Amino acid sequence: xxxxxxxxxxxxxxxxxxxxxxxxxxxxxxxxxxxxxxxxxxxxxxxxxxxxxxxxxxxxxxxxxxxxxxxxxxxxxxxxxxxxxxxxxxxxxxxxxxxxxxxxxxxxxxxxxxxxxxxxxxxxxxxxxxxxxxxxxxxxxxxxxxxxxxxxxxxxxxxxxxxxxxxxxxxxxxxxxxxxxxxxxxxxxxxxxxxxxxxxxxxxxxxxxxxxxxxxxxxxxxxxxxxxxxxxxxx
Amino acid sequence: xxxxxxxxxxxxxxxxxxxxxxxxxxxxxxxxxxxxxxxxxxxxxxxxxxxxxxxxxxxxxxxxxxxxxxxxxxxxxxxxxxxxxxxxxxxxxxxxxxxxxxxxxxxxxxxxxxxxxxxxxxxxxxxxxxxxxxxxxxxxxxxxxxxxxxxxxxxxxxxxxxxxxxxxxxxxxxxxxxxxxxxxxxxxxxxxxxxxxxxxxxxxxxxxxxxxxxxxxxxxxxxxxxxxxxxxxxxxxxxxxxxxxxxxxxxxxxxx
Numbered sequence: 271x272x273x274x275x276x277x278x279x280x281x282x283x284x285x286x287x288x289x290x291x292x293x294x295x296x297x298x299x300x301x302x303x304x305x306x307x308x309x310x311x312x313x314x315x316x317x318x319x320x321x322x323x324x325x326x327x328x329x330x331x332x333x334x335x336x337x338x339x340x341x342x343x344x345x346x347x348x349x350x351x352x353x354x355x356x357x358x359x360x361x362x363x364x365x366x367x368x369x370x371x372x373x374x375x376x377x378x379x380x381x382x383x384x385x386x387x388x389x390x391x392x393x394x395x396x397x398x399x400x401x402x403x404x405x406x407x408x409x410x411x412x413x414x415x416x417x418x419x420x421x422x423x424x425x426x427x428x429x430x431x432x433x434x435x436x437x438x439x440x441x442x443x444x445x446x447x448x449x450x451x452x453x454x455x456x457x458x459x460x461x462x463x464x465x466x467x468x469x470x471x472x473x474x475x476x477x478x479x480x481x482x483x484x485x486x487x488x489x490x491x492x493x494x495x496x497x498x499x500x501x502x503x504x505x
Numbered sequence: 506x507x508x509x510x511x512x513x514x515x516x517x518x519x520x521x522x523x524x525x526x527x528x529x530x531x532x533x534x535x536x537x538x539x540x541x542x543x544x545x546x547x548x549x550x551x552x553x554x555x556x557x558x559x560x561x562x563x564x565x566x567x568x569x570x571x572x573x574x575x576x577x578x579x580x581x582x583x584x585x586x587x588x589x590x591x592x593x594x595x596x597x598x599x600x601x602x603x604x605x606x607x608x609x610x611x612x613x614x615x616x617x618x619x620x621x622x623x624x625x626x627x628x629x630x631x632x633x634x635x636x637x638x639x640x641x642x643x644x645x646x647x648x649x650x651x652x653x654x655x656x657x658x659x660x661x662x663x664x665x666x667x668x669x670x671x672x673x674x675x676x677x678x679x680x681x682x683x684x685x686x687x688x689x690x691x692x693x694x695x696x697x698x699x700x701x702x703x704x705x706x707x708x709x710x711x712x713x714x715x716x717x718x719x720x721x722x723x724x725x726x727x728x729x730x731x732x733x734x735x736x737x738x739x740x741x742x743x744x745x746x747x748x749x750x751x752x753x754x755x756x757x758x759x760x761x
Contacts, residue, residue: 402577403608407624407672408598417620421611503654504611 280472281479292473296480299457302370302444303437306377307385310433314382315426318389319415322397333390339383344376348443351376355447370455372447377440381433388429393418424499431492435485524553524675526587526596527707529574534583536569536731544569545731546583553675556708558718558739561728562754567711568605570728571678574709575602598625601674605681607665609653614645614664617653621668635671643667643697659690666697676707683717695720715755719743727751 284292321332353359355367355375366372396418404414419426441459448455450464458477465474499505529551536544544566551557559567572578574585576592587596610617618636627635640646643663648656653664662682669677679698683691691714698721702708712718718725722739727748735748746752 400608400610402572402602403604405577406575406602407621409624413624417610424611503652 277471277475281475284473284476285479289476292476292480294453295456295458295461295477298370298455299438299459300484302373302457303377303434305374306381306437307430307434309374309378310381310385310437311426311430313378314385314433315389315419316415317382318386319393319419321386321390322393323415323418324411333387336383336387336390340387342380342383344380344440344443345446347379348376348446351379351443351447367447368449368451368455370448373444373455373457376443376447377437380440380443381437384436385429385433388432389422389426392422392425392429396422424496424505427492427495431488434488438481438484524705524707526599526675527551527553528588529676529707530586530589531570531574532584532586534570534573534585535581536566536573536578537581543731544573544580547731547733549726549733549736551707551709553705553707555723556702556710556721557724557726558722559709559711559726559728560713560715560718560751560754561734564730565728566731567728568680569731571602571680571709571711575600575678577602598672599674600676600678601669601672602678603662603665603669603680603682605684607661609661609664612653613650614653614656615640615649617664618668618671622671625672639667639671640664644693657690659686659693662686662690662694663697666694670697670701670706674706676709677701679708679710681711681713683712683714691717715743715757727754 318336321329321336351372352367354361355364355372356362357367366375393415397414400414400418400421404417409417439459441463444455444457445460445463448457448460450456450460456464458481462474462477462481465471465477496505531547531549534544534547534549535542547570559570561567569578573580576585576597584591590596610620612620615636618640619632622632622635623629637646637649640649643666645656645660645664645667648660653661656664666679666682677698682698683694686694695717698708698710702721708721710721712721719739722742725735725737725739725742726733727735727742727746727750729748729750735742735746735751737747741747742751743755746755
């Protein structure tokens with residue numbers, strides 16, 4: 271076990287030297303989580319908006335389901351995706367288990383309910399404000415949803431950010447379906463878990479610092495964007 | 506107010522068009538909510554060619570009536586008929602509404618116009634041209650690229666009226682469009698409304714402002730507790746109201 275100061279020293283050394291392994295892990299993490307958030311937005315935003323705008327049988331049940339799924343334990347999600355992708359599972363033939371794609375799938379499963387549920391609330395509020403005007407202009411259905419999604423774009427960025435936060439910090443699910451294979455499916459969180467268990471705190475700390483830095487960067491960026499939008503009355 | 510580039514809007518407003526959807530009739534119109542009858546069996550016929558002002562104390566059902574006529578809400582009973590038929594897609598496209606608080610999208614001024622025009626089937630090019638001309642007509646050309654929500658209250662309402670008129674409606678419903686505006690902004694809106702009326706657009710306007718009603722109205726519908734208490738030509742209504750409640754309202758006495 272390294273002492274605390276040495277671990278920090280090693281961590282900053284790895285970051286400042288642009289260590290290739292470190293960069294590879296960070297890039298894979300970003301690739302997996304950003305892909306998952308993008309897919310989750312493509313699925314979750316229309317679902318959330320539809321639940322906000324349409325009145326249909328089972329709508330309340332859908333909302334309850336989305337809210338419940340927001341708290342889905344990652345290891346359970348990992349297990350379910352594992353069962354689907356394993357050789358005995360219905361999607362086993364695709365050979366996706368222990369690949370980055372499997373990690374994107376499981377993160378998408380975790381993030382989509384968050385994006386759908388938060389988007390539903392946000393779009394519902396906007397819909398209350400716009401409803402009569404849009405109907406007066408002759409807008410119905412999908413065109414109403416498109417208008418609401420576009421006009422809520424800055425607030426929805428915050429929703430996407432919440433999804434990214436969940437995805438990039440996740441460890442239990444991606445380790446089940448990704449396997450934490452070196453140079454293949456090793457991401458920041460799984461590496462931190464592995465290196466910590468091995469007592470190699472330098473790399474773990476370096477990744478932890480980058481993880482926090484990324485979080486600050488993304489949060490700060492979205493906050494700045496939103497503040498600009500509010501100042502310009504676009505939010 | 507209109508500037509030199511408002512060509513299309515000026516032309517559109519200079520043409521008096523025959524109405525293809527009026528008269529508008531409410532037949533035994535009823536609207537109930539929470540066990541209360543808020544619109545109580547209204548029978549009304551609004552013809553083309555005159556400006557109708559709807560008045561009445563708070564809670565009389567004026568805004569509800571406008572929303573029922575415009576088709577934003579469904580009546581509990583009775584019907585709204587356009588040339589004797591329920592509103593279809595064509596009829597819905599030939600009417601527009603301006604609300605007391607303008608609802609503007611979180612977009613630029615021109616994007617607000619463009620969105621409404623595109624939603625009503627205008628091509629990209631037509632929408633661009635119409636938006637430009639109507640913004641010029643409303644004196645808002647200089648604000649085209651600004652976010653709509655940073656405009657002043659008067660400018661926002663002018664934008665809302667220009668947006669509604671740019672669709673070429675035969676009937677324009679206005680729900681207290683100048684309620685929170687200063688006198689200059691009010692006159693600006695009234696000027697646009699009067700020009701639209703002169704071009705043949707049927708105006709149905711709610712106002713509490715008796716001065717405005719006198720300036721605009723050809724006929725007045727006075728509502729009281731969800732019923733039509735008086736419906737008369739404007740001169741008759743203001744000079745010799747046939748209803749004691751309408752007289753009390755005009756004289757500024759409280760109508761409970």
